Amino acid sequence: MRIALISEHASPLAAVGGVDAGGQNIHVAALAAALAERGHEVVVYTRRTSEVEPHNVPMAPGATVRHITAGPPEAVPKDDLLPHMADFATELGRHWSRWTPDVAHAHFWMSGVATLAASQKVDVPVAQTFHALATVKRRWQGDADTSPPERMALEEHVGRHAGAIIATCSDEVRELSVMGVPQDRVVVVPCGVDLSSFQPRGECAWKGERPRILSLGRMVPRKGLDTLIHALRDVPEAELMIVGGEPCDEEYVRLAALTAVHGVSDRVRFVGSVPHNEVPKLLRSADVLVTVPWYEPFGIVPVEAMACGVPVVASAVGGHLDTVAGCGLLIPPRQPELVARALNDLLADAHLRARLGAAGVRRARARYGWPRVAERTEHAYKALLATSADQLAAAEG
Ligand code: UDP
Numbered sequence: 126m127r128i129a130l131i132s133e134h135a136s137p138l139a140a141v142g143g144v145d146a147g148g149q150n151i152h153v154a155a156l157a158a159a160l161a162e163r164g165h166e167v168v169v170y171t172r173r174t175s176e177v178e179p180h181n182v183p184m185a186p187g188a189t190v191r192h193i194t195a196g197p198p199e200a201v202p203k204d205d206l207l208p209h210m211a212d213f214a215t216e217l218g219r220h221w222s223r224w225t226p227d228v229a230h231a232h233f234w235m236s237g238v239a240t241l242a243a244s245q246k247v248d249v250p251v252a253q254t255f256h257a258l259a260t261v262k263r264r265w266q267g268d269a270d271t272s273p274p275e276r277m278a279l280e281e282h283v284g285r286h287a288g289a290i291i292a293t294c295s296d297e298v299r300e301l302s303v304m305g306v307p308q309d310r311v312v313v314v315p316c317g318v319d320l321s322s323f324q325p326r327g328e329c330a331w332k333g334e335r336p337r338i339l340s341l342g343r344m345v346p347r348k349g350l351d352t353l354i355h356a357l358r359d360v361p362e363a364e365l366m367i368v369g370g371e372p373c374d375e376e377y378v379r380l381a382a383l384t385a386v387h388g389v390s391d392r393v394r395f396v397g398s399v400p401h402n403e404v405p406k407l408l409r410s411a412d413v414l415v416t417v418p419w420y421e422p423f424g425i426v427p428v429e430a431m432a433c434g435v436p437v438v439a440s441a442v443g444g445h446l447d448t449v450a451g452c453g454l455l456i457p458p459r460q461p462e463l464v465a466r467a468l469n470d471l472l473a474d475a476h477l478r479a480r481l482g483a484a485g486v487r488r489a490r491a492r493y494g495w496p497r498v499a500e501r502t503e504h505a506y507k508a509l510l511a512t513s514a515d516q517l518a519a520a521e522g
Contacts, residue, residue: 126506128167129226129249130157131236133213134203136171138182138190142369142398145203147343148425149256151401152316153232154184159317159499161187168224170217172206173198191220203235204271207279210235214242221247228506230291232256234276237283250513252505253287255280257422258300261443265347265419281305289509291502293423294444312505315447316423317498318432318489322405325434325486330410335364335392336472339411339435341404341426344370349417349440349458350380356464357389363472365389368396368407408433412478413471419458421445427453428493431485436478438467448493452485 130153137154139146157167166187173192182190193216196209217239230252231240237253244251259276284290284306292298292313301311338360342348350367357365370377377395384390399407408414414430415438423444427437437453439445449455454471456463471478 126165126227126503127224128160128165128506129217129221129229129240130167130169130232131217131229131240132169132171132232133193133195133210133236133239134172134206135232136174136190137169137184138171140398141401142343143371144343144345144374148316148423149232151425152256155317155319155495156499156502157188158185159495160503161185162496163499163503165503168220168226170213170220172196172201172209172213174200193217202271203233204273206235207238207273207275210239211242214239217243218246221249225249228252228509230254230502230506231283231287234259234280234283237287238279241283241286250289250509251287252289252291252509253283254291254293255284255297255422256293258297258304260304261300261420261422269346288513289505291505294447296443296446297422312508314498314501314505315444315493316425316428317495318425318428318493320432320490320494322402323408323429323432323489324405325409325482327409328406330406332410333364335362336412337410338363338365338468339368339407339414339430340365340416341368341407341414341429342416344374344376344380346376347419349419350376351383352417352459352461352464353415354380354383354389354393355387355461356468357392358387359462359465360468360472363392363412363468365393366396366407366411367393368404369398370395371397404429405433408435411435413438413468414453415464415468416440416445417456417458417464418442424448428489432489432493434482434486436471436481436485438464438471448488452481452488454481 132153135149141150157169161167169190173194176198178192184190195213229240229249231237232254233256259280290311384393414435417440421443431452439449440458441455454467
């Protein structure tokens with residue numbers, strides 16, 4: 126198949142760990158490579174963020190990144206990109222008139238808006254993965270949500286008009302149903318993990334005497350790092366290593382101040398963002414991985430920890446309900462006392478840690494390896510193509 130992956134703000138080539146670059150970038154890069162590995166021709170379309178970026182960049186055998194000029198060729202916060210989606214759609218349509226994909230798979234709602242508009246001009250079946258939903262974001266963030274006001278309505282529009290919705294977890298399916306997205310078009314395919322790098326054996330980062338709690342991810346308030354720093358007060362002896370974010374981020378400054386408030390500054394280490402290939406050795410150095418966001422559309426990080434055999438403490442939200450089950454401890458979000466209790470239970474019990482770690486490795490290998498996830502994605506595309514062909518035949522008579 127010729128497959129177009131559209132990821133307007135999240136380039137598979139970008140460095141991750143900043144405010145707007147994380148799981149979606151990693152997911153799109155790995156999905157493109159895994160689909161190409163299965164013999165497909167894959168083009169990933171993403172917005173040009175610098176004048177020096179070439180039109181096409183080969184990213185893996187059979188997979189190319191194509192930069193689309195839409196808006197200024199510079200970094201723009203994703204919440205300011207909607208006005209440029211019409212240009213993005215025009216450019217997509219222009220390219221598709223020369224290279225027509227069999228299927229277009231849009232990632233995030235804005236890509237969906239541009240992809241549906243382009244598919245009006247060049248008839249291409251559209252699959253959509255939201256990665257995050259406005260309804261959930263608004264529920265948790267309220268007025269702090271900086272998404273454009275049109276997002277909710279446009280997301281519903283994409284949900285109703287895309288030929289297939291590829292959700293990443295069962296909690297998302299529930300949310301989509303409340304949004305009125307027809308359930309017969311929704312299929313669940315989780316995000317994947319690279320099992321050749323994320324595995325228990327391999328290089329391990331240096332660690333001192335203290336038990337190590339690791340946190341990893343974009344440094345934004347909803348990731349709940351304040352809850353974890355608060356909890357550390359009641360987990361004496363342990364150190365907390367925080368990976369992700371940059372010292373200039375507002376949240377970084379706030380969290381650094383919070384470590385002083387809770388009297389744990391000497392036990393917290395801010396590492397900043399690290400390249401993705403350095404993540405496995407950091408995970409392997411940890412006694413436990415903690416991820417306690419308020420909400421989480423999928424959460425690749427706990428699956429990466431599981432694949433490395435590291436037990437997980439996670440909030441019982443979103444994708445964690447599917448992934449972490451049986452491989453870690455799930456607790457309600459924003460409850461520092463419960464995080465502390467879970468951490469103390471785990472750190473006091475090497476047998477429990479080993480048991481949960483081993484269960485994580487088994488579960489990650491059985492469900493989340495990229496070859497398997499790419500195969501399931503391919504099935505979803507084939508089902509979409511079959512439905513589109515049926516609809517065409519019915520329309521023709
Ligand atoms: N990540 C990374 N370096 C960092 C911080 C994060 O490579 O400094 C990666 C992490 O390993 C994971 C992704 O970014 O693959 C985060 O994905 P997740 O779904 O957990 O969170 P999101 O960014 O989508 O909110």
